[in-house]
Amino acid sequence: xxxxxxxxxxxxxxxxxxxxxxxxxxxxxxxxxxxxxxxxxxxxxxxxxxxxxxxxxxxxxxxxxxxxxxxxxxxxxxxxxxxxxxxxxxxxxxxxxxxxxxxxxxxxxxxxxxxxxxxxxxxxxxxxxxxxxxxxxxxxxxxxxxxxxxxxxxxxxxxxxxxxxxxxxxxxxxxxxxxxxxxxxxxxxxxxxxxxxxxxxxxxxxxxxxxxxxxxxxxxxxxxxxxxxxxxxxxxxxxxxxxxxxxxxxxxxxxxxxxxxxxxxxxxxxxxxxxxxxxxxxxxxxxxxxxxxxxxxxxxxxxxxxxxxxxxxxxxxxxxxxxxxxxxxxxxxxxxxxxxxxxxxxxxxxxxxxxxxxxxxxxxxxxxxxxxxxxxxxxxxxxxxxxxxxxxxxxxxxxxxxxxxxxxxxxxxxxxxxxxxxxxxxxxxxxxxxxxxxxxxxxxxxxxxxxxxxxxxxxxxxxxxxxxxxxxxxxxxxxxxxxxxxxxxxxxxxxxxxxxxxxxxxxxxxxxxxxxxxxxxxxxxxxxxxxxxxxxxxxxxxxxxxxxxxxxxxxxxxxxxxxxxxxxxxxxxxxxxxxxxxxxxxxxxxxxxxxxxxxxxxxxxxxxxxxxxxxxxxxxxxxxxxxxxxxxxxxxxxxx
Amino acid sequence: xxxxxxxxxxxxxxxxxxxxxxxxxxxxxxxxxxxxxxxxxxxxxxxxxxxxxxxxxxxxxxxxxxxxxxxxxxxxxxxxxxxxxxxxxxxxxxxxxxxxxxxxxxxxxxxxxxxxxxxxxxxxxxxxxxxxxxxxxxxxxxxxxxxxxxxxxxxxxxxxxxxxxxxxxxxxxxxxxxxxxxxxxxxxxxxxxxxxxxxxxxxxxxxxxxxxxxxxxxxxxxxxxxxxxxxxxxxxxxxxxxxxxxxxxxxxxxxx
Numbered sequence: 001x002x003x004x005x006x007x008x009x010x011x012x013x014x015x016x017x018x019x020x021x022x023x024x025x026x027x028x029x030x031x032x033x034x035x036x037x038x039x040x041x042x043x044x045x046x047x048x049x050x051x052x053x054x055x056x057x058x059x060x061x062x063x064x065x066x067x068x069x070x071x072x073x074x075x076x077x078x079x080x081x082x083x084x085x086x087x088x089x090x091x092x093x094x095x096x097x098x099x100x101x102x103x104x105x106x107x108x109x110x111x112x113x114x115x116x117x118x119x120x121x122x123x124x125x126x127x128x129x130x131x132x133x134x135x136x137x138x139x140x141x142x143x144x145x146x147x148x149x150x151x152x153x154x155x156x157x158x159x160x161x162x163x164x165x166x167x168x169x170x171x172x173x174x175x176x177x178x179x180x181x182x183x184x185x186x187x188x189x190x191x192x193x194x195x196x197x198x199x200x201x202x203x204x205x206x207x208x209x210x211x212x213x214x215x216x217x218x219x220x221x222x223x224x225x226x227x228x229x230x231x232x233x234x235x236x237x238x239x240x241x242x243x244x245x246x247x248x249x250x251x252x253x254x255x256x257x258x259x260x261x262x263x264x265x266x267x268x269x270x271x272x273x274x275x276x277x278x279x280x281x282x283x284x285x286x287x288x289x290x291x292x293x294x295x296x297x298x299x300x301x302x303x304x305x306x307x308x309x310x311x312x313x314x315x316x317x318x319x320x321x322x323x324x325x326x327x328x329x330x331x332x333x334x335x336x337x338x339x340x341x342x343x344x345x346x347x348x349x350x351x352x353x354x355x356x357x358x359x360x361x362x363x364x365x366x367x368x369x370x371x372x373x374x375x376x377x378x379x380x381x382x383x384x385x386x387x388x389x390x391x392x393x394x395x396x397x398x399x400x401x402x403x404x405x406x407x408x409x410x411x412x413x414x415x416x417x418x419x420x421x422x423x424x425x426x427x428x429x430x431x432x433x434x435x436x437x438x439x440x441x442x443x444x445x446x447x448x449x450x451x452x453x454x455x456x457x458x459x460x461x462x463x464x465x466x467x468x469x470x471x472x473x474x475x476x477x478x479x480x481x482x483x484x485x486x487x488x489x490x491x492x493x494x495x496x497x498x499x500x501x502x503x504x505x506x507x508x509x510x511x512x513x514x515x516x517x518x519x520x521x522x523x524x525x526x527x528x529x530x531x532x533x534x535x536x537x538x539x540x541x542x543x544x545x546x547x548x549x550x551x552x553x554x555x556x557x558x559x560x561x562x563x564x565x566x567x568x569x570x571x572x573x574x575x576x577x578x579x580x581x582x583x584x585x586x587x588x589x590x591x592x593x594x595x596x597x598x599x600x601x602x603x604x605x606x607x608x609x610x611x612x613x614x615x616x617x618x619x620x621x622x623x624x625x626x627x628x629x630x631x632x633x634x635x636x637x638x639x640x
Numbered sequence: 641x642x643x644x645x646x647x648x649x650x651x652x653x654x655x656x657x658x659x660x661x662x663x664x665x666x667x668x669x670x671x672x673x674x675x676x677x678x679x680x681x682x683x684x685x686x687x688x689x690x691x692x693x694x695x696x697x698x699x700x701x702x703x704x705x706x707x708x709x710x711x712x713x714x715x716x717x718x719x720x721x722x723x724x725x726x727x728x729x730x731x732x733x734x735x736x737x738x739x740x741x742x743x744x745x746x747x748x749x750x751x752x753x754x755x756x757x758x759x760x761x762x763x764x765x766x767x768x769x770x771x772x773x774x775x776x777x778x779x780x781x782x783x784x785x786x787x788x789x790x791x792x793x794x795x796x797x798x799x800x801x802x803x804x805x806x807x808x809x810x811x812x813x814x815x816x817x818x819x820x821x822x823x824x825x826x827x828x829x830x831x832x833x834x835x836x837x838x839x840x841x842x843x844x845x846x847x848x849x850x851x852x853x854x855x856x857x858x859x860x861x862x863x864x865x866x867x868x869x870x871x872x873x874x875x876x877x878x879x880x881x882x883x884x885x886x887x888x889x890x891x892x893x894x895x896x
Contacts, residue, residue, distance in 0.1 A: 047773070054772045054773060066756055066757070067756065072697070075700055084779070084780075086780060124779045126774070126776055127779075128782075130771060131824050131830045133789050134779075134789070136786045137786065141783055158793060159793065163702075164702055172763070173768060175760070178764050210749055240698075240699055241697045274671070276670075276675045278675045282700075382724070385726075386672075388728060551652060551750070555685065
């Protein structure tokens with residue numbers, strides 16, 4: 001099968017406009033004849049479900065949480081980028097495009113990224129119209145701040161709760177369509193399979209998490225807006241429930257998985273405190289606007305925050321400012337993370353040894369504590385709450401943690417996967433961030449896909465197939481998929497082994513972090529592959545899931561998700577093994593410059609790796625989508 | 641640390657529940673309250689006893705999914721969410737009682753899990769601005785004074801956890817409802833529909849079986865996001881103003 005990205009021809013700035021005109025339309029009166037399923041209600045899912053409902057389609061939306069408002073987009077702190085140029089500081093759609101392509105280390109499509117930058121301005125307008133309370137200046141106009149990887153201030157924010165406010169805006173729009181009867185909402189419902197007939201996605205199989213009932217839903221198209229898979233590392237900044245199951249089941253039904261090894265490690269998270277740790281908490285990278293990152297010049301094991309205050313300037317190493325004078329503390333996330341790891345590997349880490357300082361002393365002296373409180377108050381509170389230390393009185397300690405996955409289901413320019421009628425939006429797809437995502441771009445992409453891309457592109461597919469091309473849930477394929485889902489659940493419950501689900505998950509996570517985390521090598525990856533294969537075999541013979549299938553059973557939910565994470569973990573390792581270059585979040589030890597910076601191999605790896613599932617325990621097949629760059633010149637990223 | 645836990649166990653919505661006591665000897669002061677239950681649940685699983693069901697997701701205090709009524713207070717002794725409560729807030733040897741949210745409008749699903757879809761239905765009744773995607777004015781076309789935007793933001797930080805209902809002796813949801821009504825009553829974008837919104841959301845709140853406000857301020861004292869009781873005053877004003885004009889709203893339930 002040949003991968004067709006369907007990027008429109010023509011000049012970059014005209015591609016999307018031209019494409020929108022060329023897409024087929026569904027007549028307003030006919031839209032009600034089409035059913036669309038949306039799985040996940042984060043920024044991408046809620047905005048898509050609401051917008052499609054507004055257009056007149058019949059939408060069914062699903063979320064595993066008790067309310068669509070809980071989706072993990074809600075936890076995004078820092079902000080959302082848009083090329084509004086309200087600050088008169090030289091921003092433009094092209095500059096946002098350029099920064100995003102460069103930040104992604106030239107592993108994203110030009111056409112997609114330009115479109116993202118183009119619609120970014122509409123997103124801000126839309127959110128303000130919905131009553132999202134963005135931060136404002138005293139004159140009443142919108143405020144901006146700067147973020148890593150950019151030299152302009154284009155980030156819109158709502159204190160440290162931007163994701164929450166944007167999601168509540170989209171949740172409101174979704175609620176409006178639920179009230180109008182255009183969206184039927186299924187809370188506490190998990191998608192467990194996608195049904196494909198004659199090569200097209202026809203519906204999904206779900207489990208009601210309260211009653212355990214397995215249900216079939218058919219539709220003309222299925223949208224997966226199910227987020228990323230960072231929880232494959234067990235410890236990550238993702239919510240506990242975030243999982244890859246929907247995407248993975250789609251992968252097994254024919255959707256290719258794009259760049260699975262591209263993982264983002266976020267530099268500013270609260271360090272691990274013990275083995276009981278269940279998740280990691282991010283401190284928004286916006287903190288790097290005012291906080292200075294440092295460690296002592298000489299190793300000082302166990303150095304505490306309160307003692308750090310007395311350390312003279314001459315004994316401190318502000319390593320990001322020293323190595324990258326033009327970007328300083330605002331270098332992109334992968335660079336900041338890798339450098340933090342490096343100084344800790346040198347033995348100069350503070351606290352537990354796996355931490356660096358993020359120091360606000362100078363900012364507080366310069367601007368006053370009140371100003372800093374107004375900007376970052378909730379983040380400082382959160383830090384104090386979790387660590388029991390006061391960050392106004394001494395530097396914070398931070399360490400990198402898994403935060404975001406740039407990889408995901410491969411989609412074309414229309415956001416369609418390799419299964420016709422099956423779409424992936426937001427973090428669930430691989431598309432716009434290349435090998436590394438810039439801060440404040442995830443919210444932008446989720447809402448771009450949901451509000452401004454899918455409402456156009458889905459019409460083209462639906463108009464092409466026609467409303468008669470729908471298969472009812474009485475079709476044997478639904479029965480077959482239901483039986484398979486039931487069989488898997490019964491198997492999980494009947495093993496009754498000796499190890500808890502979390503034990504397997506932790507073991508998988510440690511393996512992934514050690515060998516497929518911030519820095520990867522061939523030897524390590526090969527070792528990881530073996531460990532994961534053994535873990536999979538052990539899981540299916542010795543996992544212990546108590547309780548029944550026909551009730552609320554949180555262990556059963558977790559077990560199904562961990563089983564999928566184990567399989568995904570192996571694919572991530574395969575992908576990392578294949579990509580022998582360093583790029584973005586993927587650092588291959590064999591591929592670095594003499595100064596120890598990441599070295600890309602553009603002549604060999606300027607492609608998207610799209611993996612095709614070939615059956616249980618069969619090697620997956622790699623397909624390559626060549627990336628063409630006509631508007632930017634590929635350079636080794638330099639933030640010096 | 642060692643603690644004794646008295647936890648509400650209830651098989652499902654139809655079964656009768658009861659407290660069960662657990663001795664928990666492996667508690668670190670740095671654990672969050674939920675991590676403490678995670679560890680207990682793993683121990684229970686190893687012993688062949690079904691783990692305790694509880695709601696949680698983001699574990700960073702923003703999704704609003706975690707709940708738990710701990711020693712008679714929603715989200716425990718601190719004014720924060722249960723996921724942000726750490727065991728250093730308790731003492732060695734302490735007995736801790738853990739119950740689900742208790743309110744007619746939040747029926748128990750299992751153990752510590754309750755059904756809060758009543759909150760969703762209240763939001764569906766009018767917790768939004770009626771705008772479609774696209775065709776909206778430029779974001780900077782309508783300036784909003786910073787003070788107003790900040791006040792709207794303060795109301796908008798509600799995470800919908802339901803602690804206000806659990807804290808209230810009347811199981812009133814007025815802090816929750818007033819937060820959304822306030823956000824939109826303050827912002828120019830929401831002002832257009834402020835009357836209809838207030839009427840519809842209050843009507844739905846009543847239909848769901850939440851109680852009335854008798855000004856005990858318990859909700860404000862327990863709200864993990866510090867939502868102010870002044871929002872309730874604003875909601876009452878919005879509601880009365882609306883009722884004095886001509887909007888008529890059909891309610892879906894009995895009301896009080």
